[in-house]
Amino acid sequence: MPSEHAIQECLSAVTLPGLSQPLASIANIRMPAEGVCEVVLGFPARSHQQQYEAFLRDSLAAQGLSCEVSVSWEIAAHQASQGIKNMENVRNIIAVASGKGGVGKSTTSVNLALALAAEGARVGLLDADIYGPSVQMMLGVESGVRPKQYGTQYLLPIEAQGIQSMSMAYLVTEKTPMVWRGPMATGALQQLLYQTYWQDLDYLIIDMPPGTGDIQLTLSQKVPVAGAVVVTTPQDIALLDAKKGIEMFAKVSVPVLGVVENMAVHVCSQCGHAEHIFGEGGGEHIARDYAVPMLGALPLSMQIREQADRGAPVVTQAPDSEAAQLYRDMATATAVELARRQRSSAAAPQISISDD
Helix, strand or coil: CCCHHHHHHHHHHCECCCCCCEHHHCEEEEEEECCEEEEEECCCCHHHHHHHHHHHHHHHHHCCCCCEEEEEECCCCCCCCCCCCCCCCECCEEEEECCCCCCCHHHHHHHHHHHHHHCCCCEEEEECCCCCCCHHHHCCCCCCCCCCEECCCEECCEEECCEEEEEHHHCCCCCCCCCCCHHHHHHHHHHHHHCECCCCECEEEEECCCCCCHHHHHHHHHCCCCEEEEEECCCHHHHHHHHHHHHHHHHCCCCEEEEEECCCCEECCCCCCEECCCCCCHHHHHHHHCCCCEEEECCCCHHHHHHHHCCCCHHHHCCCCHHHHHHHHHHHHHHHHHHHHHHHHHHCCCCCCCCC
């Protein structure tokens, strides 16, 4: 029988299909018995599970090694910075942000949440855009649906399409304007976040309002955000604002998991001609400038827009479509980057300074 060390060494150096990190940086490799190997990923991978198992067995065979390989996943909890309290029942909070409105941030948030859930994670979605909530409509929750009270101070999230959700839209009518100053909106957001009874979440996706104002600052400084996804379009003015968003997260020590570029290209439905209406490669450039991953580029697609407007997001309603696959790839890239950062942070030495 091959040695345990040889098997672990071989698997540790393998890069799974579609990823760029070696397995050791995103997974634990265990050998509970002779000839049995358990690979525990730090991200959900239901749709790739069998592919990964076959790939790892083939990788071992190529080195003259053999082992019964099983792949599972275990989502680690984010360790909050000093002075920020971890949230009960929520392992990781991911903020989806943009420097300006109209770049498809809410559409990205909804499909990211649904894609992570489709991969086997327990996911929640918080609509933090107090002034212009849209998650209710995009998830297809009927107007007038209200969250139920739990105990004396909590609200139960609304279950929709396999995820837990909360939005100001659940508490007011669709015609009610939120004519609030910044502190009132910030207070309302904190109530929605902390007084919702989230239930055993691997990820809580927060759909942030556009910009870098009070709500963004409060969320970054008082909430244990594990990482942020910055959404932009290739247009120069959008990129300028996206840079401000990345800089804001850097100032408050929230890691940016990567950049998502919406409206990257338009493909004519009649002739198939591809045209970069808003420019080309802007997301790639900003990701390279700030040394963060490019998580995905989504086309300017009528299907994505129409299905979001109908409350039937493309990830759940057209799971075999090209657009849904792009969102699933983006979700996997986001979860993988978070897992890599968490393992890297856990492995780093903890240095404390005292007067002794």
